[in-house]
Amino acid sequence: MVTLEKTIEVITTSCLVTNVADLTERIESQIRHDSELSWSIDFTNVHIVAMRKVDEDFREQTSRVNWFVPDSQILTWAVSWLGARGNERVYGPAFLDYFVRNADINLTHYFLGASQECLNQLLKKLREKRPGIKIVGSHDGYFKNADEGEINGEINRLKPDLVWVGLGTPKQQAWIHRNKEKIKVGAILAVGFAFDVNAGTKSDAPDWMGKFGVLWLYRFIREPRRLFKRYAIYNSVFLWHLFRQVMVSNRSGK
Numbered sequence: 069m070v071t072l073e074k075t076i077e078v079i080t081t082s083c084l085v086t087n088v089a090d091l092t093e094r095i096e097s098q099i100r101h102d103s104e105l106s107w108s109i110d111f112t113n114v115h116i117v118a119m120r121k122v123d124e125d126f127r128e129q130t131s132r133v134n135w136f137v138p139d140s141q142i143l144t145w146a147v148s149w150l151g152a153r154g155n156e157r158v159y160g161p162a163f164l165d166y167f168v169r170n171a172d173i174n175l176t177h178y179f180l181g182a183s184q185e186c187l188n189q190l191l192k193k194l195r196e197k198r199p200g201i202k203i204v205g206s207h208d209g210y211f212k213n214a215d216e217g218e219i220n221g222e223i224n225r226l227k228p229d230l231v232w233v234g235l236g237t238p239k240q241q242a243w244i245h246r247n248k249e250k251i252k253v254g255a256i257l258a259v260g261f262a263f264d265v266n267a268g269t270k271s272d273a274p275d276w277m278g279k280f281g282v283l284w285l286y287r288f289i290r291e292p293r294r295l296f297k298r299y300a301i302y303n304s305v306f307l308w309h310l311f312r313q314v315m316v317s318n319r320s321g322k
Contacts, residue, residue, distance in 0.1 A: 073094075075136075076147045076150050076151060076152045076155075076275075077150070078143065078146050078147060078150060078310065078313070079116055079117055079118075079120075079121050079306070079309045079310060079313060080117075080119050080120055080121050080127070080246060081112065081116070081117045081136050082136060083136050083137070083138050083140075083143065083147050084135045084136060084137050084149065085113065085152045085153075085154065086135075086137060086155060086156075086158060087154070087155065087156035087158065088156065088158055088162070088163060088166050091137060091163065091196050092163075092166065092167055092170060092171055094135075095107075095109070095167075095171075095230075095255050095257075096171060096172055096175070097253060098254065099175065099229050099230070099254030099255060099292040102254075104252075106180070106248050106249070106251055106252065106253050106254070106255070106256055107134050107135075107254065107255045107256070108132060108134050108135075108244050108248055108255075108256045108257075108258070108312075109133070109134065109135045109156065109255060109256070109257045109258065110133045110135070110137065110139060110256070110258045111137050111139035111159075111160035111163070111260065111262075111316060112136040112137060112139055112140075112143065113139045113258050114140055114142050114143055114144060114284075114302065114303055114306045114307075115237065115298050115299075115302045115303075116130070116136075116237060116241075117143060117306055118302035118303070118305040118306040118309075119237075119238070119302060121305060121306075121309055122305055126238055126241070128245075129238065129241045129242050129245040130241050130245070131245075132244075132245060132248055133241075134243075136284070137158050137160060138155065138157060138158065139157070139158060139159055139160050139282040139284065140157070140159075140281070141157050141278055141279060141280070141283070142281045142306075143157075144156065144157040146303065148309055149314060150313070150314070150317060151317075153287070159278060160239050160260055160261065160262040161259070161260040161261060161262040161265035161266060161272060163259070163262070164232065164259055164262040164266055165197070165266055166186065168194050168197055168198045168201060169197055169198055173198070173200055173201065173202070173316070174202065174205075174231070175202065175229045175230060175231045175254075176202045176204045176226075176228045177201065177202065177203045177204065177228055177229070177230050177231075177232065178203075178204055178205045178206060178223055178226060178228035178230070178231045178232070178253070179191065179205075179206040179207075179231075179232045179234070179238070179263070180206070180207050180209065180219070180231060180232065180233050180234070180235070180243075181204070181208070181209040181232075181233055181234030181235045181236075181263055182208060182209050182234050182263040182264060182267070182269075183208055183209070183210065183269075184208040184210075185269070186263055186264060186267045186269045187206055187208050187263070187267075189267040189268060189269060190263050190266055190267035191206060193266060193267060193268065194266065196277055200305065203230065204227075205222060205226045205227045207222070207237045209234065209236075209239075213246075215233075216243070216247060217244065219252045220247055221249050223253065223321040224251055224252055226252075227252065227253070228253055229253065229254040229255070230253065230254060230255050230256075230257060231251070231253050231255070231257070232257050232259055232262070232263075233237045233256060233257065233258050233259065234261070234262055234263035234264075235258075235260075236260055236261075237260060240258040240260065241291055242256060244256055244258060245249050249270050250274055250293045273286035273287070274286075284299055284303065
């Protein structure tokens, strides 16, 4: 049974208090009971929260997100420090795997993102995990803005219950912001790295690194040039503003 929705404000982002099973049930309920609204779900990490604080354009691009779901362990801890009880980390790659295995088999899926090679491998593995899964369509992530009308037309023709978007931050948030009101689906999920992990085209960190909040270190070691700004700047922004928020909360007794 779905409980009342609860969120905790972390800096400027209202994070949903949830866990894997609860989120699955919430999504299924949303699809069943509100077919007219495309519900957007962002699997949110420290980088995204920090960008929403300092980048006005990105904050606008994520202003229509319905649920920010803590995807990183550090953000999950922050939600707990600020008063949540019963919340758990919901890691995008693991959630895609769980949802495919456990959600209603009659739900229909569309996948947008990654290379065609990765996408082909992803769909093959998902069908192996859940024989009978209804994947109605897909499109790789190498398209121009001018192609979006064609993609939207295909999605509206196929009428999937869920659109999984694996374009990476901030591209996937920008795509959802531009197109959320142009497509009629049950839920749109921004899951980033989940396509590569579930396809097996990129390796993920060991589970213990995620549990101890050092997944970022594993990724930084593998791609230092690309990720230096994300971790050196945005992690610092997040920690500074979180520290200030916790101090204010402690002084006010909340």
